[in-house]
Amino acid sequence: MADIQTTKTMKDTAYEAIKEGIVSGEWSGGTFLSEKYLSELLQMSKTPIRSALDRLEMIGLVKLSPKQGVIVQEISLKKILEIYELRLALETFAAKQMTGKLDDTFFMLMDRNLEQQAEAVKQEDVGLYVRLDREFHEMIVRGLGNDEFTEAMSRIQDKFLIAVRTTFVKNKKRLWGSLEEHIRIREALTARDVVRTEQLIAAHIEFVKTVLL
The missing domain is CATH 1.20.120.530 (GntR ligand-binding domain-like)
Structure with missing residues (x-):
């Protein structure tokens, strides 16, 4: 149970941290964000990072591309x-x-x-x-x-x-x-x-x- 709770917390932490970076303007539209970079920046494994990026894609803040990786969405x-x-x-x-x-x-x-x-x-x-x-x-x-x-x-x-x-x-x-x-x-x-x-x-x-x- 503790492992499940920790994973959930890390997913939420990653989500809020990446979202804040985008909304605050630190990462503007068109910025490329690799999972490796985010993993090192937030000091966590790629699993919670991927979960966070999936959530951010659902609300339209990033776009996940098999070839390009993660791109911060331009807001038209x-x-x-x-x-x-x-x-x-x-x-x-x-x-x-x-x-x-x-x-x-x-x-x-x-x-x-x-x-x-x-x-x-x-x-x-x-x-x-x-x-x-x-x-x-x-x-x-x-x-x-x-x-x-x-x-x-x-x-x-x-x-x-x-x-x-x-x-x-x-x-x-x-x-x-x-x-x-x-x-x-x-x-x-x-x-x-x-x-x-x-x-x-x-x-x-x-x-x-x-x-x-």
Whole structure:
């Protein structure tokens, strides 16, 4: 039983480590990753590495080729725009359902996240800000208490982060704009103006899509 648990843990560790390398931009689209390199880097056998790569291929972050090996997938503009459309639908629906109905615990967690965002912006730490941005938006959808919505949001976030990270790296001033928009969204969620909340979230998501275009 202990061996089974250890193998499972190593598979998960490999999966999270490789995924983080891709999402953080350390390995950009088109990068070749050999099993040997990953095995040496993560100090584990090829078995958990292969399992991790299979999972990453299923969610579209890598492509396994018998001849070329492992290639980090390029995220096409078409795919990014599709992700934005799905995010728009998920988050505006969640906002409409939750405006004026969230408790103090929710806002305590959101305020903590916003404080950390502000510190990341001051430091111009794009990597940290992107992770906190992800938490902020997942928090909104998770507030619905609908597992299917939460799972759908989580599934698209890794690809979304690749796109949004590029936006912030190219224009670090956008970090301040993004933070200010998050603060306005937080304030709107405490009120009962459903239309305003929906408009703020839609404008926030559409802005980044416009930048990419």
